[in-house]
Amino acid sequence: MSDKLQPPLDATTRYCAVYGHPIKHSASPAMQNAGIANLGLNWRYLAFDVHPEHLRFAIAGAKAMKYVGLNLTVPHKLLALEMVDVLDDSAKTWGAVNTIRFETRNKSGEWVSLAQVSPDEVNDIRAHGFNTDADAITRSLGEDLGINLRGASVLLLGAGGAGRAAALKLASEGVANLFLLNRTEEKATQVAVEINTRFPGVRIHVTVHSPNKAAETIRALRTHNPAINIFEGYPNLPVDLVLNATSLGLKPEDALPVDANWLKTRRPRFVYDMIYRPAETPLLQLAKSIGCKTANGIGMLLYQGAKALELWSGRTAPIQTMREALEKNVYGK
Numbered sequence: 001m002s003d004k005l006q007p008p009l010d011a012t013t014r015y016c017a018v019y020g021h022p023i024k025h026s027a028s029p030a031m032q033n034a035g036i037a038n039l040g041l042n043w044r045y046l047a048f049d050v051h052p053e054h055l056r057f058a059i060a061g062a063k064a065m066k067y068v069g070l071n072l073t074v075p076h077k078l079l080a081l082e083m084v085d086v087l088d089d090s091a092k093t094w095g096a097v098n099t100i101r102f103e104t105r106n107k108s109g110e111w112v113s114l115a116q117v118s119p120d121e122v123n124d125i126r127a128h129g130f131n132t133d134a135d136a137i138t139r140s141l142g143e144d145l146g147i148n149l150r151g152a153s154v155l156l157l158g159a160g161g162a163g164r165a166a167a168l169k170l171a172s173e174g175v176a177n178l179f180l181l182n183r184t185e186e187k188a189t190q191v192a193v194e195i196n197t198r199f200p201g202v203r204i205h206v207t208v209h210s211p212n213k214a215a216e217t218i219r220a221l222r223t224h225n226p227a228i229n230i231f232e233g234y235p236n237l238p239v240d241l242v243l244n245a246t247s248l249g250l251k252p253e254d255a256l257p258v259d260a261n262w263l264k265t266r267r268p269r270f271v272y273d274m275i276y277r278p279a280e281t282p283l284l285q286l287a288k289s290i291g292c293k294t295a296n297g298i299g300m301l302l303y304q305g306a307k308a309l310e311l312w313s314g315r316t317a318p319i320q321t322m323r324e325a326l327e328k329n330v331y332g333k
């Protein structure tokens, strides 16, 4: 059950946290503290608004204070690649860090989670970067939308940390067409080049949608990336899934991350938004109103968070408890 109480704070309480900018929308503290309580750990999970300029100091601070670990959200997942001491294969494979585990050497000299060692016995500490987003997104797409990704055509909005991990994971699942759209086209093109090299079976396209600079940008991008299909505007081919990995939709004043007319005309079967607060973004509202099957990012948040808790604690995460706490926090029920 989700209502186990946490032990009172004392001098032995251990800490973990999420860093983001903004952060106040985050449901991670509610979800993780419920999981931590269920496991009977004297830990607390906190949330901090950390500006990207201060990320390196904030990670060093957590390390110095012997936190067990960190989660990272917008806009830190790419920046952190350069700020950890060692990258797990998951972070190398999916190209972003959303989880850090602080580690120290045990008596046999092996690196172990800081959670397994009393703080007064800790010597060297290293920050070990993982990616738990990529597996979480495909699991959630399967469970929440029932989509079969093999052979699908996907329009992915966003090529930041979460977008890049999603693009690479979708490519590894064998999508047929992957259209990348990002405000900064160069970032989408970089991801496209990587996919073209690693997953040559995927037809990869970059869509340039900023009309003022389209012609010039397209010419430059095409010259430097002859193997990538770079075009102006939205896909002409049918699209099965539109996946939002931008932060557009977090704030009420945000523009839609995709052109509304294109969405209405094309009416993709599935629309997924990684944002979960608001639980129904304007993108999801529009998609629902035209008959698309929709899901928000709750499932992704749950599975990436459960995996992070397992990495820190070495225990199996209480998924059901974490899901209940998350749904209560986001839907208020």
Ligand code: ATR
Pocket: 073, 074, 075, 076, 077, 078, 157, 158, 159, 160, 161, 162, 163, 182, 183, 184, 187, 245, 246, 247, 248
């Ligand atoms: P995260 O690490 O969580 O993925 P990120 O790397 O900062 O965060 O990525 C945020 C994504 O939202 C990026 O795709 C970003 O576009 P840029 O690569 O051009 O920065 C996108 N994004 C953020 N604000 C945006 C805005 N106002 N308009 C369009 N896209 C935006």
